[in-house]
Amino acid sequence: MTRPQVLPVTALIDDVIALLPGARVVLEAPPGAGKSTVLPLALLDAEVLANQRILLLQPRRLAAISIANFLASQRGEAVGQSIGYHIRGEAKFSNDTRLLIVTEGMFTQYIQNDPELTGVGLVIFDEFHERNLTSDLGLAMALESANLRNDLSLLIMSATLPAQAIADWLGDAQVLTSEGRQYPVDISYHPVTSGQQWLQQLPSVIEKAMHMAQLGVLVFVPGQREIKKLCAQFEHTPNWDVLPLHRQVPLTEQKRIFSPNPARRRLVIATNIAETSLTIPNIDVVVDSGRERQAQFYPQHGITRLLTRRISKASAMQRAGRAGRLGPGCCMRLWAKNEEHGMREFQAPDLETADLTSLLLECRRWGAAPAQLKFFSQPNNANLAAADKLLNQLGISHDHGGLTAMGAKIAEFGAEPRVARILAYASEQSSGVRVTAAWLVAQIEQPGPAEAFPADVSRLVPAARQRFQYWCRRLQVEPAQPDATWVAELLLWGYSDRIAQQRRSGDGYLLSYGGGAVFHHEDTRSRSAWLLVIDMMLSEQQTDAIIGAAIALNESDLNHPAVHKEHRTEVRWQGPQQRLQAVQVEAIGAIVLSEKLAPTAISSADRLAALTRFVSNQVALHGLEYFTLNDEARQWLARVNLYQAKLKPEHWPNFDIATLVNELERWATPYWQHIDSLQKIKAWNPCTALQARLTYTQHNELNQACPINLEVPSGRQVKIDYCAQQPVVAVKLQEMFGEPISPTVCHGQTTITIDLLSPAGRLLQRTGDLASFWSNAYQHVKKEMKGRYPKHPWPDDPRQAQATHKTKRQLK
Known part of the structure; x- marks a missing residue:
């Protein structure tokens, strides 16, 4: 075993001690530097912390136990003497314990019960880069405690987060940086081949790693499902111990993984629980799938969805470092090197996603x-x-x-x-x-x-x-x-908002918050009419939540004091014409227990409010196409959008869908006074209401920049089609004689595309560059069309000819 005093962080011990007491220090130390082992032991013996306790915070229970046992063994002591630990449900420490390793959640309870942290001289936040809720909260509370005591020191340690950014945020913190990884790690890339899924290719990479490994292989995968599959695939490999590692593995079995067994090589298949804090013995090769399972909380549902996502660059660095903790190693990555450009720098903190x-x-x-x-x-x-x-x-x-x-x-x-x-x-x-x-x-x-x-x-x-x-x-x-x-x-006292009623179709359940839930297709539990869902998870494959732990309810359970039944009047669109009616409802959230028509008439204000709610959702989904838009409305909207995109006028109202939805009540409802059904609202033409959003001056500016018609050289007014990708006019070719270049709108910023038609009105040429057409394509068109339409003029130089829609005889 490597002696602690030769680890890189040893060089910083005197610097840390010199800053105590009352310091705020940020220590940046890569994996294997000794920040969790060498440094705490040295600080334990520091005179400046004599008779004061040091709290070393760890994100995981097994890490707290392992570090406590390792550090106690370094001093030749049993755990619980000068060094102890305290995790949820288990503690080994005494009044003589001066270095106490605690989980971050346990620290929250410590500081809540004693905001001044009496008797504590230093709090060390280890592995702060993981950005767990409890670590961020613990540090925020510790900063307030430090304001009460000028002798309380805080040490934030991280392997990958930018130390200077943390120090700048703290305001008066010192930054100390340790040397890099203790042993070199050779990194190779094994991108997924075309036509394969990453999980299909992973076993072949693991086999290569097992042939290469002298001691053992650590494989990183997203979750338990992948671990179970790979363990089953490799469990009968001769002379190998195949060991799963995730949060649900009991602590006794997890401890087995951290006990060296030199007689057999080991294949440890783990989630990102193995990224930091713990050194797994007898590992010299890491296989990194490059993926992790991230919990994303959905506030509208009140539940969490597990998403399989690419890891960050910081996580990739941590995982590779596992291969070089005790000697030179190798890391085999299941992606191409150029893919790293698209990986985010750091994992999103729980404060943003949980x-x-x-x-x-x-x-x-x-x-x-x-x-x-x-x-x-x-x-x-x-x-x-x-x-x-x-x-x-x-x-x-x-x-x-x-x-x-x-x-x-x-x-x-x-x-x-x-x-x-x-x-x-x-x-x-x-x-x-x-x-x-x-x-x-x-x-x-x-x-x-x-x-x-x-x-x-x-x-x-x-x-x-x-x-x-x-x-x-x-x-x-x-x-x-x-x-x-x-x-x-x-x-029901804790989960009354998770009541679920079986749908009439029998396919799943409606939850009281409005979402849906189903049993997994392999779940053989009986389906009751009413459930209380204790645990559920949103999957990536379907919109309904998957029901986990749940119990059947009787209808009498719905009278529980924690169950909130409400009596409300709802206005709904009912009947063939979808007219508005008032309904008295008894409900538990979205679950309707009973309903009957209300005797009272619906007020004009309620009707308009119901219309606004309904139409807002429809316009947000379908845009203004939800309404019956005639050509006038479509053309006007296209003109406005082109004008605003090209000229960007100041102080004009926006006509994007999000703005129209947000301001619907202001611009649309004054025109809905006589609309009393969804059939009528769908037939409504919003053109007049939309035009009313512009002032008289703005209308004039629009008409000047984007006119409805274009006067062509023949003197006729031809309608401009603004709904095409570029404004378009369709005009007979002879009517453009004498026009040297293409016409424009938006004060010259947008060229009009011209559909040049034959005397019979058929398309001859579409052009956005009239000058080029006259110089090049015109002679070919003239040659082909002159014999077909001899009564119409086909001059040699169209730029100098008289524009006309008449025949040669009519011209004479």
Whole structure:
């Protein structure tokens, strides 16, 4: 094993210590530099931090445990003495522990309970480039704590994020940069061949890597589905251990991966959980698929979709570094080198893409709005709005943003808000209810592969069994078998917005928020008329969500106090003519329980509002083509669009679809006073309403620049067609005699295309360059047409001839 003191970060130890206490330091150190191992040990012995605790934050539980064990072994101690760890559901530390490795989520609870971080001299944010919600939130809160104490130091460590940008954002931070990777990694490219999918080609690249590897191979793929498939394909390879690594692998099995076994080579197939923090022993070749599964929260649905996307350049660098942690290695990339130009520099932070409900709850528990905290990236406003709505529905927040009394109690559980709401209700009930709540919440937090909520506690997966025991302790009840009669009652406290009704067709369900959900085609569970959906996921292949954990409901369950039934009057378009009618509705969100026609008449204001809502959606989807546009309307719109595109006049109204939709009520509804059906609105011609958006002066400017007609040399007025790609006029060739060049509109900026017609009105030539036509093509046309139309003039020099629509006899 490499001795820690020779790692590159050793050169920066004195610099870091010299900045303490009260410093804000950004340390940029590539993989393998020793920032998670050598530096914490050195700081532990620094005199400036004597008698103070150091908190080292890690994004993953296994990383926290592994680092704690490694560092303790370096000091010849057992974990829990001077070095310890604290992760969810497991802790090994004592009053003598001075270096405590904690997960980022656990740090949030530490600082919430003690905002001044009493006794803590330094907080180290390791692997900050991962930009998890808990790391961004923890740093924002720690910055406020540092304002309360001038001796609290913050050290932000990253392998790939731009250190100077972070330091500039912090305002008064020092930047320290470590040397590069400790061992060289040879990178080769293996782009997917034409006609193949990347997953089809990956096994052949893995086979090459296994032939090349002296120790072992680490393969990066997006998710569990790919891991399962590849493990099945390679599990019988002689003298190889094939090991999966993802978040659902129990910690005991994950630990096996990090225990060296020199007798057998290993093939570890992992998600991006293996990108940072942990050194997997006996790996000298990495195979990188170049893809990852990214969670994208959809606020309108309140659920998350997993998307398979290309990784960033920073992630590619991290993955390659896994091959060079303990010696020279190789990285085989499943893409072409020139494809890297299109890869983004960094992964999008969770603040921009994730569900922010837990973050918003912690902010309110902290006593600040997200806008009042200092985040390196700003939280997504739409996701914050969805989070605020859910917290209000759960009774956690007031409308003005503060926590209710129940909300304060819920926040203390330090759990996801939905499950914390269940726990808060159960905490005031009998012991049987509390046991059942602990059993349910444990499985929501640690779902197993079997059916949802098996009644026998012994059938829980180990991680869920551990959480069950933890929540029993928190709820002050002895573990026992749950009471299934309380399942719906408890789950509805946290998931009342996830009620689903089976569609009449029997194909899937309508959820109360308005979205659809279906069981996976291989799911054999019975289909009940009513469901409570606990877990669902949007896939890339279909619009309806895939139902995960769910329970059947009875209609009597819909009277639960957490279920919000509303009585509202809706106006709808009904009947053959699609006329507006008022309907009294009892509903749970989008699920209509009952309805009847309202006795009251619809007011003019309600009718116009309903028209505006409906038409806005239609115009947004179909444009103005939704209406019955006559040629006058089409030509006028085309003239306006050309004029604005070419001349860009100031202070003119916009006529793009987005603007017309947003301003529909202003320009259109005054013309709808007598429209009372969708049939009539579809037949409406918007031309007059659109023209009214221009002033008298603007109309004159339009007519001068883009006239309706063109006066051709023969003296006739010929209509210009503005709906073509370029303005077009169709005119008999003889009527253009004497015109040397093509005419224009938009004050000379746009040339009119001319369709030159025969005396019989048939197209002879289309040209945008009349001068060129006279010089070249005209003689060929004359030769062909003169014999066919001898009564019409065909002069040798059309530029000097008299324009006419008459025959030669008529001219005489």
